[in-house]
Amino acid sequence: MKKIINNPNNVVSEMLEGLAKANPAVKYSGAGVEVISRKEKKQNKVGVISGGGSGHEPAHAGYVGYGMLDAAVAGNVFASPSPDRILEGIKEADSGQGVLLVIKNYSGDIMNFQMASELAEMEGIKTASVVVKDDVAVPDSTYSTGRRGIAGTVFVHKIAGAAAEQGKTLEEVQAVAQKTIDNIRSMGMAMTPCILPAVGKAGFELAEDECEIGMGIHGEPGITRQKMVSAKELAERLLSHILEDYDYSGSEVAVMVNGLGGTPLMELYILFNEVEKILSEKGIKIYRTFVGNYMTSLEMAGCSVTLLKLDDELKGYLDYPSMAPAFRV
Amino acid sequence: MKKIINNPNNVVSEMLEGLAKANPAVKYSGAGVEVISRKEKKQNKVGVISGGGSGHEPAHAGYVGYGMLDAAVAGNVFASPSPDRILEGIKEADSGQGVLLVIKNYSGDIMNFQMASELAEMEGIKTASVVVKDDVAVPDSTYSTGRRGIAGTVFVHKIAGAAAEQGKTLEEVQAVAQKTIDNIRSMGMAMTPCILPAVGKAGFELAEDECEIGMGIHGEPGITRQKMVSAKELAERLLSHILEDYDYSGSEVAVMVNGLGGTPLMELYILFNEVEKILSEKGIKIYRTFVGNYMTSLEMAGCSVTLLKLDDELKGYLDYPSMAPAFRV
Amino acid sequence: MSFTLTSKDYVNYINIVKQRIYENGDYISGLDAATGDGDHWSNINMGFESLAAAGEELQNMPIDAAFKKIGMLMMSKIGGSSGILYGGAYMAASKVIAGKESIDSQDLCNAMEAMVNDMMQRGKAEPGMKTMIDSLYPAVMAYKQALSANISGRETMILVKKAAIDGAEATRNMEAVKGRASYQTNKGVGNLDPGAVTMSYQIECLCDYIIDNLIDK
Amino acid sequence: MSFTLTSKDYVNYINIVKQRIYENGDYISGLDAATGDGDHWSNINMGFESLAAAGEELQNMPIDAAFKKIGMLMMSKIGGSSGILYGGAYMAASKVIAGKESIDSQDLCNAMEAMVNDMMQRGKAEPGMKTMIDSLYPAVMAYKQALSANISGRETMILVKKAAIDGAEATRNMEAVKGRASYQTNKGVGNLDPGAVTMSYQIECLCDYIIDNLIDK
Numbered sequence A, B: 001m002k003k004i005i006n007n008p009n010n011v012v013s014e015m016l017e018g019l020a021k022a023n024p025a026v027k028y029s030g031a032g033v034e035v036i037s038r039k040e041k042k043q044n045k046v047g048v049i050s051g052g053g054s055g056h057e058p059a060h061a062g063y064v065g066y067g068m069l070d071a072a073v074a075g076n077v078f079a080s081p082s083p084d085r086i087l088e089g090i091k092e093a094d095s096g097q098g099v100l101l102v103i104k105n106y107s108g109d110i111m112n113f114q115m116a117s118e119l120a121e122m123e124g125i126k127t128a129s130v131v132v133k134d135d136v137a138v139p140d141s142t143y144s145t146g147r148r149g150i151a152g153t154v155f156v157h158k159i160a161g162a163a164a165e166q167g168k169t170l171e172e173v174q175a176v177a178q179k180t181i182d183n184i185r186s187m188g189m190a191m192t193p194c195i196l197p198a199v200g201k202a203g204f205e206l207a208e209d210e211c212e213i214g215m216g217i218h219g220e221p222g223i224t225r226q227k228m229v230s231a232k233e234l235a236e237r238l239l240s241h242i243l244e245d246y247d248y249s250g251s252e253v254a255v256m257v258n259g260l261g262g263t264p265l266m267e268l269y270i271l272f273n274e275v276e277k278i279l280s281e282k283g284i285k286i287y288r289t290f291v292g293n294y295m296t297s298l299e300m301a302g303c304s305v306t307l308l309k310l311d312d313e314l315k316g317y318l319d320y321p322s323m324a325p326a327f328r329v
Numbered sequence C, D: 001m002s003f004t005l006t007s008k009d010y011v012n013y014i015n016i017v018k019q020r021i022y023e024n025g026d027y028i029s030g031l032d033a034a035t036g037d038g039d040h041w042s043n044i045n046m047g048f049e050s051l052a053a054a055g056e057e058l059q060n061m062p063i064d065a066a067f068k069k070i071g072m073l074m075m076s077k078i079g080g081s082s083g084i085l086y087g088g089a090y091m092a093a094s095k096v097i098a099g100k101e102s103i104d105s106q107d108l109c110n111a112m113e114a115m116v117n118d119m120m121q122r123g124k125a126e127p128g129m130k131t132m133i134d135s136l137y138p139a140v141m142a143y144k145q146a147l148s149a150n151i152s153g154r155e156t157m158i159l160v161k162k163a164a165i166d167g168a169e170a171t172r173n174m175e176a177v178k179g180r181a182s183y184q185t186n187k188g189v190g191n192l193d194p195g196a197v198t199m200s201y202q203i204e205c206l207c208d209y210i211i212d213n214l215i216d217k
């Protein structure tokens, strides 16, 4: 393992300490709490928070800022933050109008955020939750945990954050966040594994010419392990899974081509170039595009493609200014 | 080699095509010319262009936008663009007040930009040039090529771009760009090699526990190959080279902690956290911080640290709005 | 027949299981990497490190308070699925032994039953879903049966331990429904569930501790 | 004694050297990777591919125009240091043979001399700095000497070729002053300069082509 770190057990706190020093608009709660929140707290606004395991940077702390999140709560690498941390995030975000929790659909996150929201209610803070499940690599299901939440989560932060900034109520913000979730689908792939700092070596291997279609952002298994394909074929493959799952035909969409951390921007743009061609052939109109590292998996090489179907309401929120350093609009 | 590409020979044009589709504020000249320029051309403003080999994304095309570059010219991977391409970039950037060329100090870039500026003068376009040489890993010299231009170049784009946007003359923009260059020092390191798409395999190897201090952004040799060190020691090492070369004591600086493409943001923030501690100990005040992938080397894992000494003039330009997607201020 | 388990004993046991978990780092990380996200060992290892670090404080508390404190520490230090599941479980256990300085065998069985119930409820999971429950649940069942059958404390502990280990082993052929292994096309069949394995370590170490230290030979 | 080199010949030669360069991809990439940025082969290979692609057009031009066109193609298709150096060199060569349909041995020598002069001026480099000049310069010197010594065309070509190859080999012990190898602590000593090697391939192939096809045996 070659990483620019000190002690593997301190990566989260040292990272957030660095992040808060670099971004004067946010403050850091300190080690053990791991909350990044806005320094200037707007009063009487619905708070929007998110969080999850670390290792997905810039998610989630990079999305704290005007127009987006009020606070982000970090767990250890790939581990949901605990309820006490989340509670601190909720308190930071609360200014009297309640707090929306944007949760990614993993059983650890669900259980921890659930308990945190109970603790918050006990302290008199109203909360509401939405659960993002955009990864079409996994069949949807109510019996099992079901679909994972991946890069599409960033769109939910953006839109819920904008609605909250515009003075919507908790119920309204929750409703528009849910509507966003209902219209998002993502699909990813990976080319190399990632290494958890505390573990020190990769959990799996991919051969020199192999990739895994549908792999999750924690290296969870995908659909198929196969020979590496061209950017064109990859775009076709990822989009076909998305389009089989949800009918985007004739609609306007926001597109995100997301890098997993180890894949250079050059490749993401080449992939987007192919994605655009396919969408335009299919008559799906791109309203706005985001290409970059938005929801990563440490140093993993790979990518995901996300589509969000837009209407005028969602467009308005998507276009609303955001000062979050990792998502400036 | 596992890359999300189609044909290795087309990576530059497909990337820029994708980039222009993703960013409606710019236009792409087309394959073979490889110029990204602003769609809305402000009249009677000094043009600022830059460029160089590809593989350093988001440099340089990501820095085209209001407040920063007017055009960026891309060569093949790691190869300076040819004079005819640069000439196209100059023409795109020209609106009657002349064009500043921001060149990184490599003999290929110098020769190609030099000829392009002669061609431009022949067509009646006034040009001026500055050469960025911030990499303290290489001793400065007038006899040899001397210091390489690396991540500090982005600050030069930013400041020259802001000065031009504010209506300064070509001479004034050149002067402030030169002043910026005079006050910038950078130092990098690498942990893994990168793979040129057309070559298909790495040009060198670094052992599982090795890094190379001072390696250039094209994998050019550094100062020492050594065992990997902690983030703290790395910050000390990189800064000591910088501070030995230039006296930043008592001054206010902009800091950039730049990733080479394969290093996750988590590690960059941890490194910055250490950089900040050292600077604060030494009484060097940080005015503004930039942490991210600004000047990369394909998928190379590694980083660089850049310091820019600021005065009120430079602060003003650094803080001036920029709409370039890779450097929003 | 029975035994008396104090907070001091529990802290001793924690130090033993902490070592056991520490030594099996590669193995457990590998299990979670095969079907999940690879962090289970680092989560649970960090959890036991912080329990051990709080040993001084824990051993001077009544056992109900110690369980509550353990729950809070696990919930906040481990994170992920295991942190909240263990955290919730210990807090639930603390309630059923409320007011006790130390506990006997029946109390321990009650505590473990409260734990598994809390885990099932919180995780919306049942036995057979390839989780840590598949080690704890059969252990609790065996414990209850042994207590009602009135066999020796030593034999009881051996049965509980065996049920936990067999339960963990049985996860190999189960299809995952909850947790990350459920994302696999084959639902993780063929691989042990890491959470079940670390659960079985804990039960095994606890039973062995009781056998070795609290029961007359 | 002399020979006549036409555009058609030059295109034939280009196809030969293109193949030679293509076959040595790993070797040349390795040389540039060792001391530079690893792109020299891909640059020059792409350049010769585009020259070959323009073969039809080139072979129907007078040789001065063909050289100019070659220069423009190399400058725009290769990029990097080599592109502009070769581009400028061919354009300079085109000027000294202006007005010629085809060239003889003296013309070729003059053209090569113009090339090396342009390279030295543009690159601010001299022989001994571990660049492509270290292959071309001695070749030109040998050529001039051979022409004034009035030896056979065949022998002349052999001498020119040898000088180019020896010159490339001599870069091994030189310290780099220009180009990326100059960044090395040891200035690249011990490694051949990739640009000198590909230059020597070109001169070697050209000399061999002339010997094999244009000179009576």
Ligand SMILES: Nc1ncnc2c1ncn2[C@@H]1O[C@H](COP(=O)(O)OP(=O)(O)O)[C@@H](O)[C@H]1O
Binding pocket: A078, A079, A080, A107, A108, A109, C032, C036, C037, C039, C040, C041, C043, C044, C079, C080, C081, C082, C083, C085, C119, C122, C123, C124, C125, C130, C131, C132, C133, C178, C179, C180, C193, C194, C195, C196
């Ligand atoms: N819903 C659930 N109910 C019960 N146990 C679960 C549930 N989800 C996961 N587990 C258990 O947690 C273990 C994984 O723990 P850990 O790796 O620490 O958390 P995470 O899955 O969040 O990374 C699994 O092996 C399984 O035993």
Ligand SMILES: Nc1ncnc2c1ncn2[C@@H]1O[C@H](COP(=O)(O)OP(=O)(O)O)[C@@H](O)[C@H]1O
Binding pocket: B078, B079, B080, B107, B108, B109, D032, D036, D037, D039, D040, D041, D043, D044, D079, D080, D081, D082, D083, D085, D119, D122, D123, D124, D125, D130, D131, D132, D133, D178, D179, D180, D193, D194, D195, D196
């Ligand atoms: N200033 C210069 N003068 C003459 N030749 C040079 C100069 N700089 C580089 N070269 C030659 O160019 C070769 C490298 O070419 P190439 O790899 O294509 O360009 P780059 O160095 O820009 O990557 C070197 O091996 C050397 O022979």
Ligand SMILES: [Mg+2]
Binding pocket: A053, A077, A078, A079, A080, A108, C037, C039, C040, C080, C081
């Ligand atoms: Mg986890």
Ligand SMILES: [Mg+2]
Binding pocket: B053, B077, B078, B079, B080, B108, D037, D039, D040, D080, D081
């Ligand atoms: Mg190059």
Ligand SMILES: [Mg+2]
Binding pocket: C032, C036, C037, C038, C039, C040, C080
């Ligand atoms: Mg796990």
Ligand SMILES: [Mg+2]
Binding pocket: D032, D036, D037, D038, D039, D040, D080
């Ligand atoms: Mg090169």
